[in-house]
Amino acid sequence: MDFEPTEEHRMIRRMVREFAEKEIAPRVEEMDETDQFPHDIFRRMGELGITGLPFPEKYGGSGFSYTSLVIALEEIARVSGAMAITLDVQASLYGEPVYLFGTEEQKKKYLVPAAQGKKIGCFGLTEPQAGSDAGATRTRAVRDGDEWVINGQKNFITNGSVADFAVITAKTDPDKGVHGISALIVERGTPGFTIGRDEKKMGLKGSVTSELFFENCRIPAENLLGKENEGFKQFMTTLDAGRVAISAMALGLAQGAFDKAIAYAQEREQFGQPIAKFQAIQWMIAEMATDIEAARLMINRAAWLRENGRRFTKEAAMAKLFSTEVSESVCHKAIQIHGGYGYMREYEVERMYRDQRLCSIGEGTNQVQRLVIARQLLGN
Numbered sequence: 505m506d507f508e509p510t511e512e513h514r515m516i517r518r519m520v521r522e523f524a525e526k527e528i529a530p531r532v533e534e535m536d537e538t539d540q541f542p543h544d545i546f547r548r549m550g551e552l553g554i555t556g557l558p559f560p561e562k563y564g565g566s567g568f569s570y571t572s573l574v575i576a577l578e579e580i581a582r583v584s585g586a587m588a589i590t591l592d593v594q595a596s597l598y599g600e601p602v603y604l605f606g607t608e609e610q611k612k613k614y615l616v617p618a619a620q621g622k623k624i625g626c627f628g629l630t631e632p633q634a635g636s637d638a639g640a641t642r643t644r645a646v647r648d649g650d651e652w653v654i655n656g657q658k659n660f661i662t663n664g665s666v667a668d669f670a671v672i673t674a675k676t677d678p679d680k681g682v683h684g685i686s687a688l689i690v691e692r693g694t695p696g697f698t699i700g701r702d703e704k705k706m707g708l709k710g711s712v713t714s715e716l717f718f719e720n721c722r723i724p725a726e727n728l729l730g731k732e733n734e735g736f737k738q739f740m741t742t743l744d745a746g747r748v749a750i751s752a753m754a755l756g757l758a759q760g761a762f763d764k765a766i767a768y769a770q771e772r773e774q775f776g777q778p779i780a781k782f783q784a785i786q787w788m789i790a791e792m793a794t795d796i797e798a799a800r801l802m803i804n805r806a807a808w809l810r811e812n813g814r815r816f817t818k819e820a821a822m823a824k825l826f827s828t829e830v831s832e833s834v835c836h837k838a839i840q841i842h843g844g845y846g847y848m849r850e851y852e853v854e855r856m857y858r859d860q861r862l863c864s865i866g867e868g869t870n871q872v873q874r875l876v877i878a879r880q881l882l883g884n
Contacts, residue, residue, distance in 0.1 A: 535710030550621010564619035570811040581756025585859030586710035596749040598625030605730030628658040628672035639682035645674035664714025687735040696721030707858030747824040754831035754863040761838035799827040818880035828864040
């Protein structure tokens with residue numbers, strides 16, 4: 505058992521941290537105020553190879569390990585949750601299914617430019633009636649000769665209104681329930697495919713979350729991703745990796761809030777000394793540090809299983825459950841250490857607290873994670 509980071513991991517952490525601190529951090533307040541997607545920052549992530557970290561070079565990627573993506577997500581979230589979730593969707597929820605289930609032609613057309621950061625992808629699973637019950641999707645796709653005709657709606661889609669490509673799920677054989685769902689690739693600009701509103705969110709501002717509508721939307725038959733009626737199995741596989749990715753995002757937000765709390769506790773004076781001298785503050789800091797380290801170990805374990813071809817459904821759910829609840833706890837304590845200032849927009853821990861809240865909802869709520877873990881343990 506080796507806990508020493510590899511040289512690859514150290515290099516990725518240094519590179520992404522430098523990028524995040526120099527190019528994202530100065531824009532974070534602006535993004536939070538305007539809620540505008542920063543296309544230039546996204547393109548820069550592509551130029552640095554961050555958007556394609558876990559994919560082979562032949563598909564436009566950087567050829568690094570999945571753990572390298574986890575490290576990158578942590579480092580970006582440490583500065584900006586909005587840019588972290590954008591990367592999460594681009595490389596994990598969108599890129600992962602195209603890479604795992606796509607044909608060579610699909611990978612060349614839909615993965616290469618996404619891995620290079622030249623195109624943006626999104627993952628259309630959630631619907632107004634189908635959230636935690638993803639099998640309840642109502643979007644339909646009917647085969648008509650050499651085309652699929654799609655009708656339906658998706659909501660809460662990260663990257664939705666800025667995406668060039670969407671991987672979506674639709675029922676192709678309604679009588680078969682979850683065994684009659686397929687995954688399809690839809691390009692922006694396809695007739696019948698329209699973008700609805702961008703949601704006004706509590707946090708993660710600068711990352712767009714949108715509605716997608718399909719009205720007699722016709723796509724080529726070859727845009728079926730993988731095999732017909734195997735979409736449910738495909739997106740369950742996708743969500744396993746996605747849960748590790750959002751865990752890394754939660755960890756980064758926790759680490760960022762912890763760093764701010766440490767700095768503030770050492771400079772803020774009360775009763776004639778820095779508040780870091782008081783046991784009440786020291787205990788909070790000790791608890792925060794311990795929880796962060798435990799979460800990082802769980803996430804790295806799940807990522808290691810994934811990149812070594814081992815089953816990791818339970819470990820991904822455990823990492824997601826634990827790390828997202830740690831993130832909420834750490835961000836809460838960081839605000840408490842800041843006192844009244846922590847409640848003010850001027851101090852970044854306020855934004856981090858808002859940003860982390862989505863982590864225990866996205867990629868399957870934490871209540872669903874508990875069900876996944878229990879079923880894996882009990883065989884139900």
